Amino acid sequence: MALSADESGRLGELLASRSEQVTQRWTEIIAGQLRGRLSQAELVRQVQELHRALVDALSKGAVDLNAEDATELRAVLADFSRGQARQGFSATETATGVFALKEALLTALDNDQSVATLRDYVAFSALVDQMGLFTFETFVRTRESLIADQAEQLLELSTPVVKLWESVVAVPLVGTLDSARAQVVMERLLQTLVDTGSPYAIIDITGVPAVDTQVAQHILKTVVAARLMGADCIISGIRPQIAQTIVALGIEFGDIATKASLADALRHVLRLTGVETSRRQPRREA
Amino acid sequence: MERVPILKIGDILLVSIQVDMSDQTAVALQEDLAERIVATGCHGVIIDITALDIVDSFVGRMLSTIASISRVLDAETVVVGMRPAVAITLVELGLSLNGIRTALNVERGMELIAIDRADDRDEPDDDPVPEPTASP
Amino acid sequence: MTSGVDLGRPQAQTVGSDEDVVRVRQLVRTVAVAVRLSLVDQTKVVTAASELARNTLVYGGGGTVEVAAVDNGRRPGIRIVFADTGPGIADLDLALTDGYTTGGGLGLGLSGARRLVDEFDIQTAPGQGTRITITKWSR
Numbered sequence: 001m002a003l004s005a006d007e008s009g010r011l012g013e014l015l016a017s018r019s020e021q022v023t024q025r026w027t028e029i030i031a032g033q034l035r036g037r038l039s040q041a042e043l044v045r046q047v048q049e050l051h052r053a054l055v056d057a058l059s060k061g062a063v064d065l066n067a068e069d070a071t072e073l074r075a076v077l078a079d080f081s082r083g084q085a086r087q088g089f090s091a092t093e094t095a096t097g098v099f100a101l102k103e104a105l106l107t108a109l110d111n112d113q114s115v116a117t118l119r120d121y122v123a124f125s126a127l128v129d130q131m132g133l134f135t136f137e138t139f140v141r142t143r144e145s146l147i148a149d150q151a152e153q154l155l156e157l158s159t160p161v162v163k164l165w166e167s168v169v170a171v172p173l174v175g176t177l178d179s180a181r182a183q184v185v186m187e188r189l190l191q192t193l194v195d196t197g198s199p200y201a202i203i204d205i206t207g208v209p210a211v212d213t214q215v216a217q218h219i220l221k222t223v224v225a226a227r228l229m230g231a232d233c234i235i236s237g238i239r240p241q242i243a244q245t246i247v248a249l250g251i252e253f254g255d256i257a258t259k260a261s262l263a264d265a266l267r268h269v270l271r272l273t274g275v276e277t278s279r280r281q282p283r284r285e286a
Numbered sequence: 287m288e289r290v291p292i293l294k295i296g297d298i299l300l301v302s303i304q305v306d307m308s309d310q311t312a313v314a315l316q317e318d319l320a321e322r323i324v325a326t327g328c329h330g331v332i333i334d335i336t337a338l339d340i341v342d343s344f345v346g347r348m349l350s351t352i353a354s355i356s357r358v359l360d361a362e363t364v365v366v367g368m369r370p371a372v373a374i375t376l377v378e379l380g381l382s383l384n385g386i387r388t389a390l391n392v393e394r395g396m397e398l399i400a401i402d403r404a405d406d407r408d409e410p411d412d413d414p415v416p417e418p419t420a421s422p
Numbered sequence: 423m424t425s426g427v428d429l430g431r432p433q434a435q436t437v438g439s440d441e442d443v444v445r446v447r448q449l450v451r452t453v454a455v456a457v458r459l460s461l462v463d464q465t466k467v468v469t470a471a472s473e474l475a476r477n478t479l480v481y482g483g484g485g486t487v488e489v490a491a492v493d494n495g496r497r498p499g500i501r502i503v504f505a506d507t508g509p510g511i512a513d514l515d516l517a518l519t520d521g522y523t524t525g526g527g528l529g530l531g532l533s534g535a536r537r538l539v540d541e542f543d544i545q546t547a548p549g550q551g552t553r554i555t556i557t558k559w560s561r
Binding site: 187 | 561
Binding site: 306307308309310339340341342343344369370371372374375378379380381 | 440441443444447448451461462464465466468469472473476520531533534535537538
């Protein structure tokens with residue numbers, strides 16, 4: 001539903017002429033529900049900015065929130081809603097902040113009870129609804145991107161690739177491996193092989209509670225990809241349940257080296273690279 | 287058509303692919319390399335694909351063919367410098383590059399060839415060493 | 423199945439020679455970077471395009487490739503259409519089998535390319551040419 005050019009003009013004038021009254025009431029309503037979680041000064045600034053953008057848009061003849069003239073208004077609304085989302089306000093609180101404008105406007109109408117005014121009010125109310133929905137959508141999108149960012153940060157944190165020895169890197173995997181994480185880990189492992197020039201990699205899955213077909217496939221593909229690049233992978237720390245799953249799923253590990261523990265795997269690699277390992281007190285031979 | 291230069295370093299031919307290869311360039315390289323192996327009597331070929339941002343089935347086949355040809359001419363081929371994204375893509379594509387030896391970088395590739403030549407000298411000529419391969 | 427809308431005009435490249443296949447790869451790479459595909463996904467889609475463009479040249483006798491940035495509302499992606507007016511493919515199932523080839527290749531072109539992308543659509547009939555549409559979405 002769009003405003004007619006007349007309506008938008010009248011509303012723009014009304015909002016401009018009663019500026020103080022409207023913003024004050026608007027601020028009061030929002031302040032009431034936020035209960036001091038936002039400073040008064042900040043709130044006043046936000047409301048005044050919204051008010052100004054709205055008056056601007058209406059004076060340019062904006063009849064719809066999607067109109068060209070409302071670009072600035074949309075930007076301000078989006079800003080407002082992103083700010084609310086980041087500061088942890090709920091979606092309802094954010095949208096109500098915009099809807100409060102209706103009540104604020106009502107105070108500006110005084111006791112004007114003509115039918116024309118009522119009609120204007122309904123039309124204006126539709127615009128505010130549109131603004132509210134727009135705010136809501138921006139809010140949701142902001143939250144989604146926040147979640148995506150956090151998920152990515154979590155991935156970064158949970159996938160260290162460490163250099164164990166000259167020519168040997170290891171990825172100690174901890175926690176549930178889903179397909180996305182498996183992929184990130186594996187890409188990072190392969191890149192580390194290149195960066196460090198290490199021809200051996202140990203993938204330790206001691207800390208992985210379960211492995212499904214997809215994850216096992218990811219690990220297998222990584223081992224094959226590493227071979228194509230000229231590096232060898234050893235998988236260590238396969239727990240009994242996982243070994244059973246692997247066999248039950250019919251996944252072929254082929255000639256991929258597997259070792260019980262990270263220590264065994266490291267010893268295996270060191271032997272391959274020609275490093276001698278010995279105990280400090282060699283057992284006496286009979 | 288661009289041609290890929292072939293450098294001779296000691297007993298090794300080094301091919302560093304720096305261009306976005308068309309199929310013709312790939313075929314030409316195959317021919318040039320065979321000639322150079324015979325002309326120089328080199329026993330090792332290193333193909334550096336660090337600069338290649340993709341390896342498709344055509345280039346994959348070229349690499350396999352080069353490895354086979356050079357083996358017939360008594361030279362060992364090592365492909366070095368494959369990028370992780372390229373390796374992951376090759377696995378997904380289903381290309382296993384059978385019969386090709388690989389190393390992370392030129393240095394490691396040279397080591398591989400040196401070890402091979404040393405092994406060769408230790409063993410009598412009539413006992414061919416089975417080829418280790420790049421895939422299972 | 424394909425979905426999503428085109429963003430901007432698709433860029434076309436005729437495929438009539440070996441060098442054109444290289445140009446297709448470069449065009450696909452540019453668009454793949456523009457829609458922010460990850461490095462691995464860029465590599466996958468460029469490789470798939472290389473395989474299919476070569477098929478267009480070798481089996482289709484040349485044709486055209488169109489590359490477009492698309493958006494399905496949730497994420498951006500790249501869509502590529504390979505069209506030729508060649509002999510078409512009689513037995514599609516067989517052509518999509520790993521290792522099947524009529525051209526002396528490795529037989530991984532079609533089947534391999536399909537594994538590298540998210541959406542793969544092929545329309546072909548004997549004498550009717552072949553039209554393959556592939557899409558890769560950014561993750």
